Amino acid sequence: MSVRNYSFVIPAYNDAQGLKVHLKYFSSRPENIQLVIVDDCSDDNTADIIQNASLPDNITLTYHRQQTNGGPALARNTGRDLVTGDYVMFLDADDLLSDYFFDYIALAPLENGADFALFKYHLARSHEQRYSYEMHQVDATFFTRIEHAPFPMGTVTLEEMPSALNTVNFPWNKIYRRDFLERADIRFPDLRMHEDIPPHWHSFMRSKRFSVLGWAPPLITHYEIEQGTRATNYIGERRMGVFPLLHELHKELGAHPLAEKLLPEFDAFCHDMFAWMTDTLCARKDKTSREWRKKYKEEIDLFQVYLETGEHSSAQKNQLPSLGRLQRGERGASR
Structure with missing residues (x-):
């Protein structure tokens, strides 16, 4: 198997601490990784964190600061256009990849027919929690019921698994082939709300085959902290x-x-x-x-x-x- 080159697109707005955690995590990884951090006009110490980052030679840091605050959709599109890796994933600044993320992703059939891979996640309600083994109910139901997710190299078509469309439209529960992102023109609409819906649906609708890692444990922790200022509560x-x-x-x-x-x-x-x-x-x-x-x-x-x-x-x-x-x-x- 050829050496994989990964790119991670991370939109950042006033979350320097989350970026520090990401940088610490990736600095210990042996894989060839490009971190694309798009600073959406933060007014905290995000730029200082990036400038002072110390990373090994296998980790490339691409930093771009937006001229105006445009929201996560524009930031993700900007980052998407800067990626160089063969495999691309969108992360939020406060997400946490599991310690075994790359071990399982290495088994995903991204060189063998899958345009992208969909995987499980931990849904955490507090920053003290990392391994919740909980997902939104629609996703928990989907991963419980799927029948066509053979380990480890199996791929499926949308005709075989149309129910995949109704998994929650998150940008961070998939890893893509870059050539598919470009060929299928997967982008985020320039909106502040519900901007994750089109790329989620387009990913499935425009793919030839995809992979569902139903056999793998959750590979990322996503935090949904109940605060009145969260976009979900708007x-x-x-x-x-x-x-x-x-x-x-x-x-x-x-x-x-x-x-x-x-x-x-x-x-x-x-x-x-x-x-x-x-x-x-x-x-x-x-x-x-x-x-x-x-x-x-x-x-x-x-x-x-x-x-x-x-x-x-x-x-x-x-x-x-x-x-x-x-x-x-x-x-x-x-x-």
Whole structure:
């Protein structure tokens, strides 16, 4: 087997401590690794941490500072364009790879037909926790039920495993072949909310074959700390960007050769997300939650009419912005 060259894209915004942990981890690795750190205009000591980093010769550090704060989607796209490794992974600054990550990834069939590999993760609720052996329920159910994930070199097609679409749309639970990222044009839309949805779905929709490492233990710890300032807890205009995003995704699914199999997965995904937006995100009785629950529900009702009929209502045609307009900041952007 040839020597693998890995690239890790890490968007960073005011998380110097998380970067220190990453640098310490990678400095002990023998693999050929490129770290692409995209500083999204941090005002902490991120630049100092990078400047003073001491890494062995097999670790290449590529540092890019954005001119303006553009959010994680733009940072990931910038990093994606800077990678040189054959295999690419997107990390968050506070994620932690397992000590045995590379041992298991070395078994993934990335040289034998898989465009990317999907793997398990630890979902941690506090920084003191690392090995939780918990995932979001939809992912736990998926990895429990899969039948076509043979150890270790097996690959599958989307036709064989359409349920993979409904795993949570995270950017950090996959490792890609770089040539696939480029060929399939996997990129993040310039949005501040729900920007992870298109690259997740496009990864499966545009791949020939992929690998599911159901036989491996969780390979990364992702932290979801319950704080009011987390993007997941945000209620407001930016979240409206998901609707034109879903319209464009639905059009691509409708033109896909496997549309008959994939559209039910998309419908289930939309149902679950809309229920979360109205019943969980806006569950509180305060004025803001009530007002936005009503606005989200109105958009959801219009979108469901579109799913059922394939046509926009006259009101929706006049009100629904294109994803391109959203990306240029006409609605819901924060630039």
